[in-house]
Amino acid sequence: MATVQVSETALSANDAALTTEMTYAEAIRDALKLEMRRDERIFLLGEDIGIYGGAFAVTRGLFEEFGAERVRDTPISEAAIAGAAIGAALTGMRPVAEIQFSDFMALTMDQLVNQAAKIRYMFGGKAKVPLVMRTPLGSGTGAAAQHSQSLEAWFAHVPGLKVVMPSSPADAKGLLIAAIRDDNPVVFFEHKLLYRVKAAVPTGSYVTPLSQSAVKRAGQDVTVVAFSIMVPRALAAAQRLADEGIDVEVIDPRTLRPLDDTPILESVKKTGKVVIVHEAVGSGGFGGEIAARITESDAFHYLDAPVRRLVGAEVPIPFNPNLERAAVPQEDDIVTAVRRLVREGR
Amino acid sequence: MSYLGILDADLPDLLKTMYHIRAFEEKVDELFMQGAIHGTTHLSIGEEAVPTGALHALRSDDYITSTHRGHGHCIAKGADLNLMMAELLGRESGYCRGRGGSMHIADVDAGNIGANGIVGGGIPIAVGVGLSIHMQQQARVCLCFFGDGAANEGTFHEAINLCSIWRLPVIFLCENNQYGMSMSAKLSMHVASVADRAIAYGIPGESVDGNDVFAVHHAVWQAAERARAGQGPTLIEARTYRYKGHSKSDQNRYRTRAEIDDWRARDPIVIFTEVVRARGVLAPGADTQVRANAYADIEAAYAFALASPEPQVADLLEGVYA
The missing domain is CATH 3.40.50.970 (Thiamin diphosphate (ThDP)-binding fold, Pyr/PP domains)
Structure with a gap:
């Protein structure tokens, strides 16, 4: 050229x-x-x-x-x-x-x-x-x-x-x-x-702006913050929880850096409960950053229960399929974690 | 009239460049000793012939990538001494507005892609610049400076291999100053010359006397001709020596006084001055005037830097993202 x-x-x-x-x-x-x-x-x-x-x-x-x-x-x-x-x-x-x-x-x-x-x-x-x-x-x-x-x-x-x-x-x-x-x-x-x-x-060309978190499902009872593969899993879990009368809001940050945290904080203020889900290992994982943003902001005062993280196990990803599945959050794990947070506050 | 490929008329300017480099480095050394500059610095006193000869072989719109020992590269590329000194003093008027310091001076618009604090970090970037030149069908070349230490980094192999298969217009110029910090090049490599490694990439390799402006100029000029003709990269080793330690923490425990003295006896500026005198392009004694003017330019640069404002703390976060 x-x-x-x-x-x-x-x-x-x-x-x-x-x-x-x-x-x-x-x-x-x-x-x-x-x-x-x-x-x-x-x-x-x-x-x-x-x-x-x-x-x-x-x-x-x-x-x-x-x-x-x-x-x-x-x-x-x-x-x-x-x-x-x-x-x-x-x-x-x-x-x-x-x-x-x-x-x-x-x-x-x-x-x-x-x-x-x-x-x-x-x-x-x-x-x-x-x-x-x-x-x-x-x-x-x-x-x-x-x-x-x-x-x-x-x-x-x-x-x-x-x-x-x-x-x-x-x-x-x-x-x-x-x-x-x-x-x-x-x-x-x-x-x-x-x-x-x-x-x-x-079809055709369009821009989805970076640093713009998205509400993937609106709900009133509990916030699930999820990204990447955990979003479809959280949405499937939310569908099942809806049948139990638990109304889940799913927020997808989409861009982790620079993070648009406002929709997350607004959602937490509305629901008072939050589960942060990611596949990565928990220690040092991005969920810790999201949890900190919540607890450092005025959203903290709206929390009815501790911030909950549902994250990857502290291991290298194993080969065996059963072990591999167990190493990262699955749909069932999200259902269980959200249900427990809503019903038992932990 | 010319001598060994350099026009006689250009000799005074090249002498000036060498003195600018030496005077700049000596001033920086003095300022560090006084505590007037913080951080650390890597001086290239004794290595002036390499950038002086190399950049004279290129055009003003050619690119360079530089190293942590890069003040000489900047100066030979034609950098503004005031903006360089202001950068070393951390001033807003410096090349990087005081955010980069000695190891990160850059002027991308003028073709200086930047010094680099990571040994070997600039070599793959130079390949990218070569790729850009190729894809935009420009007649430019990219001159990639790196040291003997960088020749043992993995990036050296990855980058030169990639550059070779794509035949990109890059000149890999290794300034072998004999030591990677304290590690002798004789102990860190099992080849006599970095240039011997060219055969591994199927490209020309040449080792030259890095204290000889003419030798460096000729090798780089030939490499640039090949690069512009679409014949791909060249690997050149310029054998030289740094008189000062690696950085300000260096106590010279790994080399002898005799070795340093041997190299000082072949000082690149002395060697070049003898040629300039022999060619008769300067009036008798005029080379001392070139020297005096160069040192005065550095004092003026220092005065400019001192008079320049520091960055505002309120601007700390500005410039992270475009």
Whole structure:
């Protein structure tokens, strides 16, 4: 490309009135495709994302449409992938890197944490690093300890990064478009078990703003704060609890950093009870941050019971399917935890 | 008229650059000793020929990535001495508005992608800059400075391999100053030269006398020609030496006085001055005037920095996000 072409497109979901049934993976692919058609500065790089189509088939077909220049297969070199994205982002491109499993983000940590996150601030606000790192996280596939973690809290701890965790196909598409258009480094965590989940997704291009928590289900009795895979589990649990007369409100932060905590605090003030659910290990997990935001705010005075966390067990993810299931909150666990908090106050 | 690929007319400017680097570093050293600058710093006294020769081989719109020992790179790239000194004093008028300090001076718009506090941290970023140049079909190159210590980081391998397969316009320039903090390069590598590793990536590798402006210039110029012709990266080792310790905590317990004296006897500025005198491009004694002017420029930069305001504490959180 000799000169960069950027076309104007609709930015509002209102313009995308029509919807199509598609999976979470297809919605992400749709976002990539629409954005790459709009802006020639956007390109993809990562392992096996070209003709192979990505380990989870998310980029399938993009190589055929955009070619090897813009869908760049890399060697197995995660630090170089991250660094190449940073250098390109600093000099006028808008890279979207794929790290095949989020566990491998450990191999990018210097580039992401010491470089990408800090560059703008330590250069006095005079540079920008508009890049996205897409990466699948989570357990449930039998991939065991090195391919199943939920490490989002590591990244949420770092000023300068943005951390996004979509829970539905429509959110995945709109949030990814927002992430690509954002001028900051964004870590975009896709849950492996969500890839095949199908739902209505607005057609065409639209932005779901970052740092905007969503009320996924309105309720009066108890607040469940959940993100990523825990949102559909919390919604299914809420459906069952409704039959018992417990009216659950489900809040999905969607972006962990910078966190929009207002809808969470408002919900807690309304219900007086809150269960925070995530797959990641509890100690040092993001649920602790949400709990602290609640107890440090005036929402504390509205609490009828202690803040409850329902989180991953303090173990590496095991291989055996029974152990694997037991290591992370399931729908039944959410039902039990919410019921007990409402009925017994603990 | 020219000598070993450098126009005679350019020699006085190059001498000035070398003196600017040395005078800047000496002033910074003095200010640290006085406690007038806080934090730490890494001085490049003795290494002036590398950035001076290298940047003279490039165009003004080419990019560089730099290191924790990066003041010389900045100066040779054409940085404003006032803004550099203001940054070291943590002032709002500094390159990074006092947020970065010695290890993070950058001027991205002018092609300086930045110094780096992480050894080897800039090497993959340089590849990204090369990728950007390639994808935007520009005629630029990116010069990636790193040290002998960084040559043993994993990023060195990942980045140069990626750059080689994509044939990106990057020049990897290793300033081998013989020590990674206290660890001798002789003990940290099982090859005679960092440049020997080029064969592993199928790219040209060359080791040059890093105290010789002409040798560095020639190697970088050739590498830049290859890069601009789409022939990919080159790995160059420039053998040089830092007279001062690694940082201000260094007591020089790992090397001998005799070794330091041996290198001082081959001082890059002395060597270059002899050539300048021999070429007769300066009137007799004029090189001492170049030196005096350079030191005066640094004093003026210090005065500018001292007169500059500190950042406002109220602005602490500003600039984290775009």
